[in-house]
Amino acid sequence: MTNLRLLFALFVLAMAAGCGTRADTYAPEGKTSDMNMRQAAAKADAIMQRTLSAIRPELRWNHGPSNHRICTDSKNDSLGAGSVKRRIAVMTIVSKERRGSLLGVVERDWTARGYRITSVRASGEVPAMYASTPDNFRIRVAVGGEGQFFFSITTPCFTESAVPDPATEPNTPQRAGEYPTRPDVYDDFWSSGGGGSVAGVGIS
Template sequence: MNMQEAADRAETILTHIQNGIEPVVTWGRGPSSDPICTDFKNDATGKGQITRRKHVLTIISPERRGSFLGVVERSWKKAGYTITSVNADRRNPSMIATTPDGFRISLLVGYKGQVFLDVHSPCVTESNVADPPVDPGAESLPPNPHDPKDPLADGPWGLPYLKSPFWSAKS
């Protein structure tokens, strides 16, 4: 597998996870990266790694975060992914899993309910990598009212801002 094939596989994993969440949430694209893999002397090995990221733009209320992670966990297990770590912290829960082909997936809840989803490939043959695709409907989203330069926003995308009758509700 080369880096472009790994990027395509990471996109497939992201799409599978997104499609497994009901009711649906709105996602935004996070920064992607494609660093080279190095040996113990930090020399290039001719291999590289892909990271693809998304974040949830829908507000997930504190009361619904456990349910959200439960939905994702069931989806991962159904897909044959191995859950390798679960942090059941009430405010900032997280999960990490691996796929049968060696990709690592992490889902974590951060500051004020930001939900981050990362997919990391194993080291694969180095190659050129196309930019990630633009998410369908991304252009039609209302602008985020939160200041993306807020140091507490934890990234260039700001805080979640779209409401869901289910995910944003208090129980």
């Protein structure tokens, strides 16, 4: 898929979502349930893994930095709650010709799971797509430098607790150096520029 076709596809998706572009930020307000931050982080990790499991051929990936913050009210007083953010960096090289198809696979999977597409960044070089689960976990897939794919998820505010690192094991070794290290795993499908199909998505 050419850059022009990718841009057009993302523009159509943006119009269907009924939203404009948005920044990579989310400031949840108020505690949403009796779940704590540890449980919310585990749920966020599960959502990320379900997204990755829908992609075939399988992508190689590593965890990115995990962080959390305290939620406050309008007076900046603590609510006794916090929000967690998880990140995943894809280490599979995704060619320009395959990026639109990969975004399409993710979009269809999120929609099938009942997630709402909230915004699309319709860029030919660094597109991104944002979605929200029914319980307001905010997910993003974005293309960054050198065409690298990133996934992230931010939870709503939940009761404060210790937040462990993700328990899920990456399927490729952690790279040395500062985050993010660029993709270095070649895949016969995702890294190529030829025709074919994946998960029902036609590619040209």
